[in-house]
Amino acid sequence: MTTKQKASITLPAPLAINGGEAVAYAMRQIDPEVVAAYPITPQTFIIERFSEYVADGLVSTEYINVESEHAALSACVGACAAGGRAQTATSGPGLALMFEIVWVASGMRLPLVMHLCSRALSAPLNILCDHSDAMAMRESSWIMMFGSNPQEAYDQAIVAPTVAEHPDVLLPFANVLDGFTVTHSVERVDVLPDEDAKSFVGEYEPERWALQPGGGATFGGLDANDFYFEHKRQQVEAMDNSLEVVRRQLDKYAELSGRKMSLVEEYLLDDAEVALVVLGSSEGMVRAAIDQARADGIKVGMLRVRLFRPFPVADVRKALSGVAAVGVLDRAIAFGAPANALMQDIVMATRTLPERPLLMDFVYGLGGRNTPKQMFREAIDHVVLAKEQGAEPESPAYLGLR
Amino acid sequence: MPDEQAWREIAIGGTEINPGSTERVNTGAWRSEMPIIDFSRCTHCMICWVDCPDACFEISDTRLAGIDLDHCKGCGICAAVCPTHCITMVPESSVPVKSSESGA
Numbered sequence: 001m002t003t004k005q006k007a008s009i010t011l012p013a014p015l016a017i018n019g020g021e022a023v024a025y026a027m028r029q030i031d032p033e034v035v036a037a038y039p040i041t042p043q044t045f046i047i048e049r050f051s052e053y054v055a056d057g058l059v060s061t062e063y064i065n066v067e068s069e070h071a072a073l074s075a076c077v078g079a080c081a082a083g084g085r086a087q088t089a090t091s092g093p094g095l096a097l098m099f100e101i102v103w104v105a106s107g108m109r110l111p112l113v114m115h116l117c118s119r120a121l122s123a124p125l126n127i128l129c130d131h132s133d134a135m136a137m138r139e140s141s142w143i144m145m146f147g148s149n150p151q152e153a154y155d156q157a158i159v160a161p162t163v164a165e166h167p168d169v170l171l172p173f174a175n176v177l178d179g180f181t182v183t184h185s186v187e188r189v190d191v192l193p194d195e196d197a198k199s200f201v202g203e204y205e206p207e208r209w210a211l212q213p214g215g216g217a218t219f220g221g222l223d224a225n226d227f228y229f230e231h232k233r234q235q236v237e238a239m240d241n242s243l244e245v246v247r248r249q250l251d252k253y254a255e256l257s258g259r260k261m262s263l264v265e266e267y268l269l270d271d272a273e274v275a276l277v278v279l280g281s282s283e284g285m286v287r288a289a290i291d292q293a294r295a296d297g298i299k300v301g302m303l304r305v306r307l308f309r310p311f312p313v314a315d316v317r318k319a320l321s322g323v324a325a326v327g328v329l330d331r332a333i334a335f336g337a338p339a340n341a342l343m344q345d346i347v348m349a350t351r352t353l354p355e356r357p358l359l360m361d362f363v364y365g366l367g368g369r370n371t372p373k374q375m376f377r378e379a380i381d382h383v384v385l386a387k388e389q390g391a392e393p394e395s396p397a398y399l400g401l402r
Numbered sequence: 403m404p405d406e407q408a409w410r411e412i413a414i415g416g417t418e419i420n421p422g423s424t425e426r427v428n429t430g431a432w433r434s435e436m437p438i439i440d441f442s443r444c445t446h447c448m449i450c451w452v453d454c455p456d457a458c459f460e461i462s463d464t465r466l467a468g469i470d471l472d473h474c475k476g477c478g479i480c481a482a483v484c485p486t487h488c489i490t491m492v493p494e495s496s497v498p499v500k501s502s503e504s505g506a
Contacts, residue, residue, distance in 0.1 A: 109415030170414065208419055218418035230409035231416050238414075 015189045019150035019182035020045025022189045023089065023115050023175070026157035028053045029197035032113075033084030033204075036064040036075035040094040041127045042179035043117040047089055069094040073101040073114070080110040081219040083209030085161060087112060091179055092119030092133040099136070105172045106141035106235065108219050111164035111204075112172050114142075115157065118280070119179040120367040128368020129179040131279065132332040134308075135341045141235045143173045143242050144309040148283040150187045153177050155259055158192065161201055162249050168241040176308070178281040180368070192257060200256055239310045246307055263312040265304040266319050268294065272301030274383045275320065275357075277346055278329045279305050282364070282371050286329070289376035300380050305342070316349040325358040325387035326350070327379050330396065331365045340396060358386050361396035375399050424473070429456070433476035435491040437469055443488035450480035450489060 017025065023046045027035065035054075037047045054063040062079075066072045069090050076086035090098060095116060105112055118134050120126040134144065143163060147153045156175045164173040177183055192200070208217045223231060247263060254260045267287055269275060278286050283304045293300045303319050303326075305312070320326055330340035339347060343361040350356055362379050365371045379399060386393050413419055446466050451459040458474040460467045481489040 107415060108417070208417065215419070215421065218421075218423070219415070221416055221418050221423075223416040227407075227412060227416065230407075230412055231414070233409040234412075234414050 012191050012193055015191060016186055017150060017189050018045060018184050018186045019147075019153040019177050020117070020184065021049050022150040022154035022191075023157050023177070024049030024053065025189075025191060026154050026197070027087060028059055029158070029192070029194050030085070030087070030161060030201050031059045031198070032061055032087045032161075034062050034064060034076065034079035034086040035088065036066050036072045036079070036086070037088045037090065038066055038069045038072045038094060040069070040091045040119075042119060042129075042183045043089045043091040043094065043115070045183055046115055046117070069097040070101060073098040073105060076112045076114075077101055077105050077108065077110055080105075080112045081108060081210045083206055083211055085112075085165075085204040086110075087114070089115040089117065091117040092121050092127075095133045095137065096121060102137055102140050102142065104220065107231070109170040109235075109238070110172060110219075111161065111170050113157075113160045113164060113175065114172065115153075115175045115177065117177050117179045117183045126367040127179075129181055129281075130331045130366045130368065131176075131341075132366075134174070134176050135332040135334065137174065138309055138341060141171060141239060142309060143169070143171055143239075143246065143307075144176055145174070145246070145307050146176045146280045146305065147182060148178075148281045148304065148306075149182060150185060150189050151259070152261070153182055154189050154191060155253065155257065155261060158197055158200060159246075159249050159253050159261075161204070162252075163242060163246050165204055165206075166242070166245045166249075167207065169238055169245050171235070171238050171242060176280070181281040190257070190259070196256060200253065243307070243310045243312060261306060262315075263305075263307040264315045264319055265306055267302040267304070269301035269303060269319055269323070271299055272323055273299040274325045274327070274380065274387055275301045275303055275323045276327045276329060276376065276379060276383070277303045277305065277316075277320075277342065279308060279331065279342060282329065282331070282376075285371055285373050286376050288373045289380060292373065292377055293380045298380060298384060300384075305345075311345050311349065313349045316346065317353060320346075320350055320357055321353050322355070323357050324355075325360070325383045327383040328359065328361045329376075329379070330361055330363050333363055333366070343396070358390070358392045359395070360386055360393055362399050363396045363401075364399040369400050371400070428472050430470075430472045430474050430476075433471075433474060434494050435476040435478060436471065436494050436497050437474065437476070437478070437480050437489050438492055438497075439466070439469070440488040440490070441466075443486045445486055447485060449483050449485065453479050453483045455479065 079086040121132045160173040328343045458470040
């Protein structure tokens with residue numbers, strides 16, 4: 001990580017904060033008109049810190065204490081439709097309770113931002129990380145970006161509104177962060193000066209809103225068999241548009257911050273014969289496992305998918321072309337499906353490659369199950385074996401399952 | 403909006419930017435019971451006008467004049483709040499008139 005420093009600007013000193021605090025710091029700089037949230041582990045750091053900013057008068061945000069997550073997202077929908085910038089944060093079961101409004105927010109084309117601190121869905125009750133919450137919203141027309149550490153939690157939070165509010169997009173944005181691993185881990189976080197963050201994010205200037213003087217608009221009216229289909233097709237186009245908007249905004253942000261982020265992140269893929277594909281914070285441990293395997297002479301690399309929705313098919317195809325065998329790491333189960341969520345996407349993204357890689361799926365880390373380096377090393381060894389045998393083994397394998 | 407508009411031609415998200423769109427939709431077609439006003443007992447207190455959720459009561463020269471049956475959904479709130487009980491809900495099937503032809 002390099003920090004490009006403009007001559008005229010003194011960067012703030014790096015902070016030692018966790019991912020939740022990093023998100024709250026970004027939210028303070030963005031200063032949304034409305035934040036409505038309901039506390040739930042492991043999202044709590046975000047709204048605890050942010051409500052302190054509100055109490056200390058450091059933001060002008062109207063902070064709404066709501067009675068549930070359903071109400072939290074509903075309040076954000078109302079605020080956004082009324083013409084304000086709105087944000088919320090939640091985790092696992094909280095997202096499940098929001099679910100009706102998840103689709104309302106995207107269907108009404110409201111560019112609000114949710115910080116989703118990934119947590120397993122009950123039952124049995126579990127407060128720890130997996131991606132079953134995020135995977136449950138993957139078809140809901142939200143832009144979904146997975147961060148892997150507190151720095152990215154901050155960086156993505158700054159970029160999020162600029163993507164969501166882009167006139168070619170106008171879709172809600174989920175900044176997805178692994179519960180505890182990201183939200184509760186204290187790391188060095190470099191932040192922008194307030195004025196730089198504010199000018200990057202800019203003012204929210206919707207083209208139309210409900211309380212517009214001189215002619216408002218009705219949001220969420222009845223849309224029966226005559227127009228619903230057409231409106232869903234519009235969402236497809238907005239999703240398609242958002243991919244290049246994300247790319248541009250990440251590049252623009254890199255110029256400002258010196259921190260380069262891509263739709264997919266590659267690690268030692270150039271000469272790789274086998275690879276692992278991962279989402280979220282396990283990236284770090286996968287890199288460590290790859291370093292170890294490389295030291296043993298295995299040509300292995302990693303592809304980390306940052307932008308999950310829309311899925312960057314072309315980027316994934318390009319990154320995985322020439323790789324003989326690929327292991328896909330899924331941190332949620334798609335019960336009854338022919339493959340788990342990330343595996344489905346990788347299958348579709350690679351299916352037309354001239355030399356399609358052998359694919360195998362691994363389920364890991366459910367309900368916060370530990371994700372040690374040795375486990376990912378086992379996955380690498382499985383993928384190497386598949387390559388040597390020239391056949392896809394039975395999939396998925398369950399890593400770390402007793 | 404005419405039904406033939408394609409997906410690129412309509413406002414995104416189902417947002418209605420032309421006020422008064424409801425007026426163009428005959429929501430009274432849903433009604434199963436129709437309010438009938440007995441004007442001989444009506445005191446023109448306008449409580450029905452205030453309480454009607456669809457603003458269906460028509461006023462003429464400060465007096466109640468009739469009901470816009472193209473938009474009355476037959477909820478019966480007017481009949482329930484009328485202090486003189488001069489509004490009666492009758493089954494739609496028993497009234498042999500078209501909605502747009504009569505309000506009283």
